[in-house]
Amino acid sequence: MDKIQELQLSKCPTGIQGLDEITDGGLPQGRPTLICGSAGCGKTLFGVEFLVRGATRYGEPGVLVTFEETASEIIQNVASLGWNLNQLMADGKILIDHVYIEPSEIEETGEYDLEALFLRLGYAIKKIGAKRVLLDTIEVLFSGLANANIVRAEIRRLFHWLKDEGVTAVITGERGDNTLTRQGLEEYVSDCVIKLDQRTFEDIATRTLQVVKYRGSRHSNNEYPFLIEETGISVLPVTSLKLDHVVSNERISTGIAQLDEMFGGQGYYRGSSILVTGRAGTGKTTLAAYFSQATCLRGERCLYLATEESPQQILRNLNSIGMDLAPYVEQGLLQFDAVRPTNYNLEMRLFKIHRWVQEFQPSTVIIDPMSNLILTGSLMQTKNFFMRLIDYLKSKQITVLMTNLTAGDADHDHEQTEVGVSSLMDTWLELQTLKVNGERNRIIYALKSRGMMHSNQVREFIVTNEGVKLVEVYLGGGKVLTGTERINQELNEQYAAKKRRQNFEQKKREYEQEKKRVQAQINDLQMQLLNREAELNLLIEEEQEEEKALLQNRTFMARLRHLNP
Amino acid sequence: MTDHVTDNLSQVTNTKGSEIWQMRLYVAGQTPKSLVAFSNLKKICEEYLHGQYTIEIIDLSQQPHLAIEDSIVALPTLVRKLPEPIKKIIGDLSNTEKVLVGLQILRLVDEQ
Numbered sequence: 001m002d003k004i005q006e007l008q009l010s011k012c013p014t015g016i017q018g019l020d021e022i023t024d025g026g027l028p029q030g031r032p033t034l035i036c037g038s039a040g041c042g043k044t045l046f047g048v049e050f051l052v053r054g055a056t057r058y059g060e061p062g063v064l065v066t067f068e069e070t071a072s073e074i075i076q077n078v079a080s081l082g083w084n085l086n087q088l089m090a091d092g093k094i095l096i097d098h099v100y101i102e103p104s105e106i107e108e109t110g111e112y113d114l115e116a117l118f119l120r121l122g123y124a125i126k127k128i129g130a131k132r133v134l135l136d137t138i139e140v141l142f143s144g145l146a147n148a149n150i151v152r153a154e155i156r157r158l159f160h161w162l163k164d165e166g167v168t169a170v171i172t173g174e175r176g177d178n179t180l181t182r183q184g185l186e187e188y189v190s191d192c193v194i195k196l197d198q199r200t201f202e203d204i205a206t207r208t209l210q211v212v213k214y215r216g217s218r219h220s221n222n223e224y225p226f227l228i229e230e231t232g233i234s235v236l237p238v239t240s241l242k243l244d245h246v247v248s249n250e251r252i253s254t255g256i257a258q259l260d261e262m263f264g265g266q267g268y269y270r271g272s273s274i275l276v277t278g279r280a281g282t283g284k285t286t287l288a289a290y291f292s293q294a295t296c297l298r299g300e301r302c303l304y305l306a307t308e309e310s311p312q313q314i315l316r317n318l319n320s321i322g323m324d325l326a327p328y329v330e331q332g333l334l335q336f337d338a339v340r341p342t343n344y345n346l347e348m349r350l351f352k353i354h355r356w357v358q359e360f361q362p363s364t365v366i367i368d369p370m371s372n373l374i375l376t377g378s379l380m381q382t383k384n385f386f387m388r389l390i391d392y393l394k395s396k397q398i399t400v401l402m403t404n405l406t407a408g409d410a411d412h413d414h415e416q417t418e419v420g421v422s423s424l425m426d427t428w429l430e431l432q433t434l435k436v437n438g439e440r441n442r443i444i445y446a447l448k449s450r451g452m453m454h455s456n457q458v459r460e461f462i463v464t465n466e467g468v469k470l471v472e473v474y475l476g477g478g479k480v481l482t483g484t485e486r487i488n489q490e491l492n493e494q495y496a497a498k499k500r501r502q503n504f505e506q507k508k509r510e511y512e513q514e515k516k517r518v519q520a521q522i523n524d525l526q527m528q529l530l531n532r533e534a535e536l537n538l539l540i541e542e543e544q545e546e547e548k549a550l551l552q553n554r555t556f557m558a559r560l561r562h563l564n565p
Numbered sequence: 566m567t568d569h570v571t572d573n574l575s576q577v578t579n580t581k582g583s584e585i586w587q588m589r590l591y592v593a594g595q596t597p598k599s600l601v602a603f604s605n606l607k608k609i610c611e612e613y614l615h616g617q618y619t620i621e622i623i624d625l626s627q628q629p630h631l632a633i634e635d636s637i638v639a640l641p642t643l644v645r646k647l648p649e650p651i652k653k654i655i656g657d658l659s660n661t662e663k664v665l666v667g668l669q670i671l672r673l674v675d676e677q
Contacts, residue, residue: 100636107652107667110659111601115593116625116637123629145639145655 011217012060012132012168015053016046018226018235023211024218027192032159032169034189036180037196041207042228043172045081046196047134048074049232050170052083054132055093062132063124063167064096067140071096081232095124101144108146114154118161125165133162133169139183156188180212191215197223206348209235225348234355247271248397251452252298255290258470262446262455267294268427269451270363271397273390275422277404278431283442283461284403285309286468287429288366289318289325291401295364296328303362304336305353307372311336314368322466335360339373346385349373353389357396365393370402370421386421426450431461434482441482443473460486586610586618586668587647591637593626598657602641605658613670643668 011025020026027033027050035043051062066074074096075085088094097120124130138158141151162169171189173181180186186193193213199206208223226235251266260267268274274291276284288304295302306314314336315325328334337356339349357365367373370386393400402425422428428447433440442461446454459470460482474481474489481489590606592599603622610618625632625640635644638655645652645668654667664670 097633099638101638105653107654107663108656109654109663109667110656111598112639112641112656113598114638115596115640116591116632116642117639119593119625119629120632120637123633141638 016233022220030166031191032189033192036173038175041196041198047170060131061093061128063130064134092128133167135171137172253294255294264453272426274401274427275425276429282431288368296333300363302364305367306338365400367402369405371405588620589644591623591642599641601657
C-alpha cells in the first residue's frame with residue numbers, strides 16, 4: 001500500500017504547455033496513461049512531445065514503440081516542430097522501435113504470447129535507461145493478430161509489466177463508437193485517461209483535451225482547447241478567477257488632453273479596464289487609436305487586436321484624422337493582430353490572446369471591437385470569456401480598452417452592453433451621435449469611472465483632419481445643442497452680447513450727455529447765484545454807505561444845532 | 566527468378582532437391598509453448614523435408630536485440646529464412662496443416 005501511495009503522489013511533468021497545470025504536476029509517475037481520441041487529433045504528437053520534453057528538459061530518456069508509422073516517418077513528421085529526433089537518438093536519449101505486423105505475412109498456428117514485445121521493450125528501456133515509454137498505437141495488435149483473446153490478455157500483462165518496470169508510459173488509443181477506445185483499453189489503464197477531441201462547431205474546428213480520469217490526484221476535468229503550434233502542443237488552462245491582483249494608483253493618459261480633463265486631468269488608471277461603447281461611426285476606433293498612441297509615446301508596447309478591420313485599413317483611416325501610427329509599428333511598440341472572429345471559438349480566441357500577450361508583453365491591449373469576438377458562443381460563455389480575459393490582463397497589470405458596437409435604434413439611449421460585461425469594467429465611456437437638423441454630431445461622456453473624480457458633463461466629440469477635440473456642448477433650455485446648432489447658439493449669444501454692449505454704450509453716452517447738460521445748468525445757476533450775490537453785496541454796501549452817510553449827516557446836523565454842547 | 570520459385574514451389578523443390586530449408590525458431594527460454602513448438606516443427610520437418618532442413622533456435626531472452634532486428638513480436642515464431650521469400654508463422658505449430666500452408670510445403674506434399 002505504501003508503495004502505491006508513493007507512486008500516486010509523484011507526478012511526471014509532461015513539459016506540454018498548460019497540461020501540467022491542469023493535471024496538477026503531470027502524468028502519474030511510473031504508471032501508464034491512456035491518450036485516446038479519433039484519428040488526426042494529435043495523439044502521436046502528444047506522446048512524442050512527452051518523450052522529447054522528458055529527454056531534453058527533465059533528463060528522462062524515452063522509448064517510442066510505434067506500431068503504425070515507421071521511425072523515419074515519425075522523425076519527419078515532428079521535424080517541423082523543431083524536434084530533432086535523429087540527434088536525440090544519436091545522443092541515446094530516445095529510441096524508436098517500429099513494431100511491424102502485417103497480418104498477410106503471418107500465419108498463426110496454435111498458442112502464442114507476445115513475450116518478444118516485452119523483450120524488445122525491456123531491451124530498449126535498459127539500453128538507454130528510459131524512464132518514459134510511448135506505445136503508439138497498441139491497438140494495431142488487434143488487427144495484426146487474429147487471436148484477440150491472446151492480444152487482450154497480453155496487453156493487460158504489458159501494462160502491469162510497465163508498472164513494474166517503473167516507467168511512465170503513454171499509450172495512445174483510437175476512439176471507439178461508444179467507448180473511449182475501440183478495444184476498451186481504458187479498462188486496463190485505470191490511473192489516468194486523457195481524451196483528445198476534434199470537433200467542429202459552427203464551422204470552426206477546435207481541438208480539445210480532457211482529463212477524463214486521474215486516480216488519486218486533483219485535476220481539472222473540463223475540456224480545454226489545445227493548439228498544435230510551431231513549437232508543440234499548448235493547452236489553455238482556465239485562469240483561476242482570483243480577485244487578488246495588484247492594483248496601481250498610477251494614471252495614464254487617454255491620449256486626448258480634454259478627455260484627461262474629464263478624469264480629473266490625469267486619465268485612466270493603469271491596469272484598469274476601459275469600455276468604449278457606441279453605435280457605428282461614433283468614433284470608437286479613433287478613441288482607441290489615441291490611447292494606443294499615448295501608450296507608444298510613453299515608450300510602452302500596445303497590442304491592438306483588430307477584429308473587424310485589417311491593420312492596414314485602420315492605419316489608413318487614422319491618417320485621415322492626422323494620426324500616423326505606422327512609425328510605432330515599425331519601432332515594434334505597436335503590434336496589430338487581426339483576429340477573425342470566425343476563425344476560432346471563444347476558448348481558442350482566449351488562448352490566442354494569451355499567447356500574443358505572453359509573446360509581446362504589452363502594457364496596453366486594445367480590442368476593437370469586442371462585440372465581434374463574441375459572435376459565437378452563448379451569453380454565459382461570453383461573459384465567462386471576458387471575465388477570464390479581463391482577469392488575466394489585470395493580473396498582468398495590463399490596461400485593456402475594449403470598444404463595443406452598440407446595436408439598435410440610433411435615437412434610443414441604450415446604456416447597456418449585450419453581453420453584460422459593463423460590470424466588469426472600471427471605466428465606461430459612451431459615445432453617441434445626436435441627429436438633429438439634418439446632421440449627426442458625436443458626443444462623449446463618462447458613464448462611470450471607478451475610483452476617480454470624473455466629469456459628469458457631456459462633451460461634443462469633434463473629429464477633424466487634425467485630430468479630435470472635445471468641446472463643451474451648449475446646455476440650456478432643457479436641451480443639449482451640438483454641431484451647427486451649438487455654433488448657431490454660440491453666434492446668437494455673441495450677437496446678443498454685442499447688442500447688449502452696444503446698448504450699454506449708448507445708454508452710457510446718453511447719461512454722459514445728460515450729466516453734462518445738468519452740469520451746465522448747474523454752472524449757469526451758479527453763475528446766476530454768484531451774480532445775485534454780487535448784487536446783494538453791492539446792495540449791502542450801498543446800504544451801509546447810505547447809513548453811514550446818513551449818520552454822518554445827522555451828526556453834522558446835530559453839531560450844527562448844538563453849537564455849544 | 567524469385568517469382569518463378571514462389572509460383573511453382575513444387576517444381577523448384579523437385580529440380581533443386583538438394584536445397585536446404587533454413588528454419589529459425591524464436592523462443593524465450595524453455596517455456597512449455599516453445600518446447601511444444603520445437604517438437605512440432607521437428608516432426609513436420611522430418612516428415613516432409615527429410616534431410617533438407619536446418620533448425621536454428623534463437624533464445625530472445627538471451628539476445629533480445631534480435632527481436633528488434635528480426636521484427637519479432639509474438640513467441641514462439643518460426644521463420645523460414647530459405648528458400649526465399651521469408652515466411653513467418655507464430656504459435657506452437659500445433660496445427661500441422663496451417664504450418665504446411667504457411668511454409669508452402671503443402672503443394673509439394675500433394676504432388677508427392
